[in-house]
Amino acid sequence: MKLSLERGMAAARFCFAALLAASLSLAAPGGVAIAQAQDIAASDGENDPLEPMNRYFFELNKFFDTILLKPVATWYDGVVPEPGRDSVRNFLDNLRSPVILANDLLQGEWDRAGTTASRFGINTTVGLLGLFDPAAGWGLPQHSEDFGQTLAVYGTPEGPYLFVPVLGPAPPRDLTGFVVDQFFDPLTYIYWDRSSTVPLIRFAVNGIDQRARSLDTLDQIERTSVDHYATVRNLYRQIRNNEIANGQRDFDDLPDIDNLNFDTNEPNTPGMRY
């Protein structure tokens, strides 16, 4: 049962963005999003050629979110006390360490790789198989990486926007990354009654937990968007670029706003970046 819908995915982005921002001061020098600049150069506009199809899947995911994921997440949020939910989160995060480590190494982020490896060692032992996160308190905050980010660091553009059922926003670069990450993930190779059982359970629990963590935020975004689909697309790209840059801001890359106003007569089309 795959459960992580668009909001789950978006929720993941929010969590990761928040974590990244938090680890900013301690994290090693980060990769700068070369891919970001190339994306912009390559695409003037929304870069969403399949928008009608994407909007259809977006609505479909919203529907399943309303009837399934959100109720389950709300129930989970209400029934399981916070320490329990935190342990679920810590456990799942710890299980992801091999994937993060692989991508840290592929990006040449040696310090961050060291952090990931130390965190895994500490949290698996002192943290009782990852149920607790003592490493964060010892100056080793969590960060996330995935193969989509690795591709971006080496200059792969995002590609046209794609919204797929269940997964949510997954343009070609990030969809490829998602698939490749499965191979880095030891859980993929654990055989229960079927080989897919363990990864699917993890996927579902992860989706529910992340959805539960963003109930208010996602409601608020929906309520305050004039175009929910376009807002999610934009948030996905901005948060993704921030993750790729490991939280480092690139202020030289901002649009030109110097002569921007309603009164000048010169044609003025500020670059449509996102």
Added chain:
Amino acid sequence: MSAMMSGLSLRMLAAPLAICLAFAAAPASASTQEAIAFVETVSEEAIAIISDKSASPEEREVAFRTLLNNNADMDRIAAFALGQYLRTPNEAQRTEYRELVENFIVKVYVTRLTDYNNEKLTILGARERGENQAIVQSEIRFTTGRQPVSVDWWLVQKDGGYKIFDVNVVGVWLAQEQRSAFTSVIRTNGGNFDALLQHLRTQIGRVEAGEDIGVTAAN
């Protein structure tokens, strides 16, 4: 392969550079100090407004609207949010758009900001950008032990002082977020500007409805 190589070497050069720019606090010029002072004042006022438990939601909204009009470059923000459709509205549409967008921003951000009541903003650094712009980096550190939230302020000179143009919260520029939604509404409605006005009216209504629910739930 060559793309990979250039990506790599660029990255090696760019990473330390970015760090220097962002963190190695260059000797603060008068202008960056002014920018920092501006952000400190505005953020303190904003937090005071949302933390004032004695104020009614309406009073809070009025106070926030005043703060925004005094300290944000609303015209530039409104113009920016139209993207390539800046020249689309006629005079009357533009006037109504200006009003609606102000309403919309006040209502949306009063709701979104309630998370941060009684918190304090810590300034991390500031830098000038071009001749009349500045960026101030800051973060909100929570007393509850929650992860800090990074907030970057993009300021632009207007009428002899700094005004807010855009704010970045954990990596998301808010005006850019709104622009993508606004332009999308106009585009999906075949360039019809009235569609955006209609959406803004509806959304303002929905935010108001959401506020009521929120207040009931909190009590």
